[in-house]
Amino acid sequence: MNLSIATRYFPRTIAITLVVLLYSPVHCVAVEIGELTATIRNIGPKGEGHVAAQQAWKSLAAQPVSELVAVLDGFHGANQLATNWLRGAVDAIAQTALNESISLPENELQAFVIEHDNAPLARLTAYEWLLRVNPKLKESLLPHFLNDSSLELRRDAVESLLQKAKLSVSDSQPETVIDAYRTALNHARDLDQIDEATKQITDLGGKVDLPRHFGFLLDWHVIAPFDNTNAKGLDVDYSPEQEANRLIDSDATHEGKIPNLKWKSTASEERFGIVDFNGIYPDKYKGAIAYAHTTFESSSAQNVQLRLGCINANKIWLNGKLLTRNNVYHANMMIDQYIVNAPLKKGTNRILLKIAQNEQEESWAQRWEFQLRVCDTNGTAVLAIDR
């Protein structure tokens, strides 16, 4: 075909091709799957969208296994609820195929897994089905996951690094092994893996700054006790709350459960940044409120997460704005227990915590403490510019 013929017939060719594509079964299936997954993505809270989603799910789960990746594509933009509906459909399609001895589309699934633009939980789903049918693929896929936004995929990659570091102990210099463990540590986001890498590094003579790795804030000004008799104090606006968005005055006195309270500075030396009020105030006040204040110098305006671990009722303010309130006493404490999104401004940000102790007398109800870190949505520490 010469150029003039091509030019003459090109628009018509495109038109015919489009018509053929529009009415081809393949296109219809793709359109249909897109509509079905969109219907499921419309699921909202409190059962919103259930009726339509139930119909869509039936059609989706009946798709041939060749459409598995198209269904996985539908995870993109799905909320937590819709993601679970879609996962159920993928599992049903894949299980049906395996029951009928039909192979999964391994090559397409692999390509889907290593493409980081795809939804993290869809990639994880694809990965798990790939490993069910072909466990040998794991080694080749793991290097793609070291900086993964899917923390479960990242975990497998870090686990592999930890194993390799462990195996290298017998035939490598300690510095080399430490480097291997440090690489694992730098990518690890799960506490048990961070603990394991830290232990091995320190056993080999290396050092790890754990609070820095997590982004725990260590330096605080604290003031206590304010009244929390009968657990009534959490929503009482005591005077330190006036300082939620300004520089605290260390010389000023406040009237609390006892008179003439002043802010005092404290620095946590605990490995996970725990600030223990019972250690700071030996009277171990009960029915009492403590405040903790700190500043965070941010290099830019950025969205981060404040992650609090606290066994007492608590509130968090950022730059004077209340971010969260948790009226829960003595129901466990762990890292990242309460997570809130926090918009930092460039420069000085002020963080105020209110930590409320009640009057329970049981031995397990005496702790009065917290830990707070600043990180991104993957749990990667965000550090202040002056740290």
Place this chain on the structure above:
Amino acid sequence: MTHRIKLLTITALLLTLSPQVTAEDWNGFRGPQGNPVSSSQLPLEWDVEKGTNIGWKSKLPGRGVSGPIVVGNRVFVTASGGVNQQRLYVLCFDVTSGKQLWRRDFWATGRTYSHPTSANAAPTPVSDGKLIFAFYSSNDLICLDLDGNLKWYRGLAHDYPKAGNDVGMAASPVVAGNVVIVQIENQGDSFACAIDKNSGLEVWRKPRDPRANWSSPTTYTHHNGAPTVILQSGSGLNAFDADTGASIWDLGLSCGTVCSPLVVNNALYVTSGGITKLDLNSSAEKPKVIWAVNKLNANGASPVVLGDNFYALAGAIAKGANSNTGEILWQLRLKGRFWATPILADQHLYFINQDGLVQIVELDGDGDSQAASIVSVIDMGEPILGTPAAADNALFIRSDKHLWKVTNTTKVK
């Protein structure tokens, strides 16, 4: 009342509450009647090392303290895994062979933390014979058909974000009328609600006191014919019409927050200081106390009743009592700490402590002349906190890592 009439009454009640459940099924926490009594012939001896009387054993993908349930020829169990117990599993096995028929994976949408001995998969699932309702400490409620097809998925902590207890929640759901009912009592968003079985939509929701509670709801048919759910807590004892949520009665009786209420023959047994028995037969506005005995108690495992006999476990002390009077007839010291509710089958109580030690107590006689003695002790070798299921002449035990079928595989001489 003869045993035959009792059995017919129980069967009629069962059919009213869950039309698809058969007498052989063990469809939820403490079985189809909410009273863990089974007509199965269960073995008195087995050996996990030698495999004696072990029908099969299947590894689970995650942990859990939920009990298994049996519907037809299938056994279902939940599990949770992942670093923070965020992975939710529902598994289905063939009762006969132990073959895993299907597995479904989901991600928790609520709080997943718990005490190390517990797990996100703490509540026992429930079935109406056609659908499975799997519930988790994270307040995710999943409805699947028996073949694993998703009917709906609700994240109740997604809807009410302060719902949760980082020590772990454990109340098992129940099915009554056209709804599945969950009791979500904690220091945050505290409520009980009924979800339509077929649509997954909320039918009613009742605010509850914001205090931790692990007690499961139970059901009975009110004398006006309404399928009724009973909720107990430290703040009181309530009955609601299961289909409408209308209050049927409200008793200001402070109850225990771990054990669950028990209804047998229109009598209600609750922990309240000791054990209190209430009359549900009367047309009085509120149930009347029949007896209350402080020296009888239950603080982990829930009680069991058969005929004129009542059984409860407080700490490691098992007690048998006259169910008509509360008079204590016998007591027996067992070993260990208990969370699993005992199963009663063929004059034997099967107690399993949290270390996985099964202690089988033989009941000699009935009524006031009953005595009890330990006749068998079997180490399962793994922690067990979930209540077993009994069906098909087998005991289905969920340990920390495995699901077991224990049955008479050897001929009894």
